[in-house]
Every structure is written in C-alpha cells, then in structure tokens.
Amino acid sequence: MDFLNNWGMIAGLAGIGMTVFLILFRSIIQLKIFSKLNTKQSFRLIVLITSMIFTISIFSIVMYSINNTDDSPGDITVVVHGKKSKNQKVLPNRGIVTLVYRDVLINETINSKGEAIFKQIPADFFKNEAKVEIRFEDPKGEPYAAVYPDSVYTIQRNKYIPLVVELKGLDTLEGIVKDFETGKPIDNVAIRVRGANAITNEFGEFVLTIPEEHQEPYKNVRALKEGYEPYTQNEVPLQTNQEMIVMLQKIKQ
Known part of the structure; x- marks a missing residue:
C-alpha cells in the first residue's frame, strides 16, 4: 500500500506539472497557431510541447523524491581528530x-x-533532531577517550560530526630511583624530561607534571645526581600509567 500511495503522489505531482505547462501554452492554442503552420512545423511544435511536459513531469518526480526522504535510511559520518588540529588523525x-x-x-x-x-x-x-552519545576506544587497549565524554550530539542526515579525542595519562610521569647495587632509594635525584623537572624525595619517589604543550605519548627521561653515572632512557611510554623504575650506578673511583 505504501508503494501505491507514493506512486499516486508522484503521479499527482507530474499531473500538476503538466497542467501548469498547458496553462502557459493556452494562449498558443487559443490563437489557433496550428492552423497557420504546415505539417512539418506543427509536428515540431507538438514534439516541443511533449518534451517540455515530459521534462516538467520528471522534474516533479525528482523534487518529490528529494523532499520525501524522511522515512528512508541515511548516513552519519563522525570525523575523529586530536586536540591540536582537525587534520590530526587518531x-x-x-x-x-x-x-x-x-x-x-x-x-x-x-x-x-x-x-x-x-x-x-x-x-x-x-x-525530531535526535540526540546521540558518541564513544571512542582503541581495540588494542591504549587509553584513548573523547575530550568531552559527557557531550551529546544532534544528528542530521548526511552531516559530519566532529569528535575530539586524546590519549589519557600524558600529563604525569611517576617513578622511583634506586641504587643499582644496594636497591635502596636515592633522594635528591634530578629527573628531567622535555617541559618538566622534578627532584626525588626521601623515598626516592618523583612525580613529573607535564604541561599540555609538552605532552607526548613517549618521553626521553634523564636522571642526574652527583656521584652517580648520568642516566638516560629514551621513548618512555607515558600512557601506560606504570611506575618508572630508575637504577643509578655509582661512579667508579
């Protein structure tokens, strides 16, 4: 029944299109132009009228199809990017x-x-401009998440929805520094990464708070203390939130 109803409406629109066209050419018919034309000219005029009626009918059908998509499925595209730029793919x-x-x-x-x-x-x-929640995750378990997790989005047919995501755990690096031979914690050790510095406490513990402009998934970490060999560890992952253990060796005399 829906099929018949839709096609009935389409046929009605096409009929309206034909009627509008015939009204426009009513003056031509009333002036009896056909009686003044030869056979070839009359044929051409009939072909022209028929073509225009067909064109108007097709146009009516297309316009109906475009404006009658409320009950048809649609697409939604979510564009995922990082905080720094819309071009930052994640x-x-x-x-x-x-x-x-x-x-x-x-x-x-x-x-x-x-x-x-x-x-x-x-x-x-x-x-009715439905509201949806959009979630993001890494199937391999890295702590990616939406920057605005509690947000809801209004969805529209064939529209883009921007989703800003970030890798969590990049703002802090925690760890402990120990003596390589004795295993005892070492205090007053300078811990340095790009954008942040810290000093170990009496238990050898340190916490680095990294400002947003220097937050990266991996950091090169240095540890310095007088009487000990300088320590460097490259590409330390911050997003794992695991405590970093630094073992310092004393300088041999």
Whole structure:
C-alpha cells in the first residue's frame, strides 16, 4: 500500500506539472497557431510541447523524491581528530567509534581518512533532531577517550560530526630511583624530561607534571645526581600509567 500511495503522489505531482505547462501554452492554442503552420512545423511544435511536459513531469518526480526522504535510511559520518588540529588523525584504520541512541549501539572502524561512516541509519534516528552519545576506544587497549565524554550530539542526515579525542595519562610521569647495587632509594635525584623537572624525595619517589604543550605519548627521561653515572632512557611510554623504575650506578673511583 505504501508503494501505491507514493506512486499516486508522484503521479499527482507530474499531473500538476503538466497542467501548469498547458496553462502557459493556452494562449498558443487559443490563437489557433496550428492552423497557420504546415505539417512539418506543427509536428515540431507538438514534439516541443511533449518534451517540455515530459521534462516538467520528471522534474516533479525528482523534487518529490528529494523532499520525501524522511522515512528512508541515511548516513552519519563522525570525523575523529586530536586536540591540536582537525587534520590530526587518531588511530586511522584501527580506532572504534560507537554511536549510542537510546538502547541501540552501532560500531564502526575509523577509515584511513579519520572518518567513521555509519550507513543505512534508520529514519527514527533523524526525527525530531535526535540526540546521540558518541564513544571512542582503541581495540588494542591504549587509553584513548573523547575530550568531552559527557557531550551529546544532534544528528542530521548526511552531516559530519566532529569528535575530539586524546590519549589519557600524558600529563604525569611517576617513578622511583634506586641504587643499582644496594636497591635502596636515592633522594635528591634530578629527573628531567622535555617541559618538566622534578627532584626525588626521601623515598626516592618523583612525580613529573607535564604541561599540555609538552605532552607526548613517549618521553626521553634523564636522571642526574652527583656521584652517580648520568642516566638516560629514551621513548618512555607515558600512557601506560606504570611506575618508572630508575637504577643509578655509582661512579667508579
């Protein structure tokens, strides 16, 4: 029945288009132009009128189809990027975006362009400017998360939704410094990374607070104390939130 109703409406629109065209050419018919034309000219005029009626009918059908998409599925594209720039791709071909609408959860993997494209989304999602929650995760377990996790988004058919994500745990590096031979903690050791410095306490513990402009997934760490060999460890992962253990060796006399 829906099929018949839709086609009935389309046919009605096409009929309206034909009527409008015939009204426009009513003056031509009333002037009896056909009686003044030869056979060839009359044929051409009939072909012209028929072509224009067909064109108007097709135009009416197309316009109806465009304006009657409320009950058809649609697409939603979520563009995932970092805090620094919209061009900063995050986990292309790996990260998972989840669209949450009421009790419905739909997952999509980010493509090479940094987009998660949800296709054939039911029409109910788009009615009354529905609100959805969007989640992001790394299937390999790294602590990526949305910068604004409690946000809800208004979805619109065939529109882009920007999702800003970040790698958590980049603001702090904790650890302990011990003597290589005795295993005892060492105090007053200078711990340095790009953008931050710290001194170990009496228990050999240190906490580095890294400002946002210097936050990176990996850091080169240096430890310095008089009487001990300088210590350097490159590419220390911050996002694991694991305590770093530094073993210092005394300078041999």
